[in-house]
Amino acid sequence: MLMASEKENAEDENLGEAGSMNRSGAGSEQGACAGGSVPSASAMPGDSRFPIVSRQDFSDATYLLEVRHPMMARAARPGQFVIVLHREQGERIPLTIADFDREKGTVTLVIQAVGKTTREMQRACVVGSSLFGLVGPMGHPTHIGDERKVVCVGGGLGVAPVFPQLRAFKENGAHVIGVIGFRSKPLIFWEEKFRAYCDELILCTDDGSAGLKGFVTDGLKQALERHPDVDQVVAVGPPVMMKACAEVTRPRGVKTSVSLNPIMVDGTGMCGGCRVSIGGHMKFACVDGPDFDAHEVDFDELMKRQRLFVEHERRALHGWLQKTNNLPA
């Protein structure tokens, strides 16, 4: 199912620029929904169940899909995720909700095309097409409490999923410091969107082509040095990045939450594929998370489990590239 290898491939490339899907975490309110008529999960009758109403390409690999689903847009809370099945023979992949618009009735997903499924979606998911399956919001929403000063760290594709949490902290009155990282300047997206909700924004690029030269951990260190009174850090990105962030905050004793992105099939607590070790206890990321205390997470185990299907993913991608004439036979 989920593209373990995709995340993995991305991770290999670079700390900051990875992970096609991350979920963030969050609170406990319930979603709202339409009154009156018996609601339908499908946004439209017939087979265009979950229509894609807009799309934006940030780079060759990174794209944004805005999907019409008014009920989900009403129910979604920061930190929650969805499972997408883009066609009937496809695989169910978890994706963190990168944004939601209750007025327009849409949810936004930001996807990095690295494996077969995400590349196929990059090609197929044009405006006017629709997703075969879309379920969510899933997982506990991020708990937005009385934190006064918060650092939200998003690395690569973790940038998009950390946004709803960052916005929620800001709207709750916290002083919000954003730290977002990309490999280089052309890959930057949503900078303005972040600035609109950040009291401070530390932009990092690996090659120094924009902002601070370095990884998001460098940006995080800078933020913590400037603000010794930070009471919460949220880090979303590939496991290797979240692990590095946890090690930055651990000696400083700053509460840190991460959004875990293990392999999942159903996303409803049924398969147990997403089991993670938290403080030595087995948890299912889909129903117990996806947010966990970063200092309790066994990241090495998570990274190992994400590689379980690397070989299959390689085969699937290779076969697909050949079939679509992107590779010589």
Place this chain on the structure above:
Amino acid sequence: MTPRTIKTIPKERTPMPEQPAAERRCNFSAVALGYTLENARNESARCLVCDDPKCVSGCPVQVNIPAFIQKISEGDYRGAYDVLSADNLLPAICGRVCPQENQCEGVCTVGVRLEPVAVGRLERWVGDMAIEKGWANTPHIEPCGFRVGIIGSGPAGVACAADLARAGCEVVIYEALHAPGGVLRYGIPEFRLPNSVVDAEIEKLKDLGVKIECNTLVGRLFTIGQMIGEMGFDAVFIGTGAGAPRFMGIPGESLGGVMSANELLTRCNLMSAGKFPEFDTPLNLGRHVVVIGAGNTAMDAMRVSLRLGAAKVSCVYRRSEAECPARLEELHHAREEGVEFHWLTAPVEILGDDQGNVRGLRNIRMELGEPDASGRRSPVPVEGSEHDFEADMVVFAIGTKANPIIGQTSNIRLNKRGYIATDENLATSLAGVFAGGDIVTGAATVIQAMGAGRKAASGIKAYLGIVDTDSVYAPEPAAEDRVFGMAPEQKKPGRVRLDSTWQEASHGTE
């Protein structure tokens, strides 16, 4: 015709035609091929049509078993279906998956002296024939104005929906996965219960006017409180199943190659991982698969592994064969297909290689001690009896625990094991909310879940004040002059006729 007696009927039950073990272990086609007409006629002649049919009380939904078998005997197959479908919406499914040896067949009078009548096989034969011939007993339903929301499209939800739809309720089933059927779809494999049979039975539900909304995770997309409140449901039934797989807490459970039977079966049955890469969902199947547990799910996991190409499949169970909880037929089939059974053996550690993958399983031998709370003799480890198996895949099939989502998203009362607490009518602590099936009892069987769904439907009808609890009307116009096997003169007149003023008064201005 002279009445049948135990002395005059055929002594042995008619064997089920089966695909040979050597062939079937390499394919996903049905193992039990189903009775032929001749088989069914022969077997139906073994039923004594007792005055006090024990089988009926042995059935969780009280199917009128002697009556439908009698119809087969008389050559009135449609009549047999009419009788059967009055109590059981899913005969083709139940005939395949019910543990008949503990239910109808377990208490069959013939079974006291001879082999019991093969009720399940006959039920399946009738159910399959109905699908093939397109028979359906879709009654004319008088809307009663109530709306009921059902959470989960597994056997409990489907049975509850059918009864409520027949009582005139507008029923919507919400299913979290992208296809309906619950455990019938993701759990039970194709060779035991083809998806085409599940599809056909679910079509019948739609014919009753039931709407099924997939891709809907109740609790997260909307809550039960919202269903009863702003969404305008008069009652809700929770049939979400138990679902959450158990692990043992032994070392090595996070190694590559370790998974729950639910994951293995979901990848294979729901997502067609066996057809990778034509289908995108992968499955890393081992060469030597060890399955822990010996229930029906364990048997399914083992037999799926064989069919996907495992060279060797072993079963590890801490009790003895006598305590094996699987249906006899499943155990028998698994053995025929070459599964190796290790009774009185309990895993203590999963051994990993330096790549983090499974390389074996360390076990300890057990012996049976005193009976425990369940009445089964509890296994006790034999000191110093540790031994290792080589294996590159370990599958846990040791049961499930309660799925937490409904509990997380409502203030419904749970019992101390995390299952939903109900009263004897399956009403929960929330007004208008009922629950049944595995989410109430813990893991059980398909037919028990269906029984619970039907019981909850009765409870809901009583709660809503639907005066007639089985308000089935004659088809309009009466296509075949009968409803559920009743001849026109037996047909009771239409019962609940709700006039519009009553509906408005009781149901607001919707």
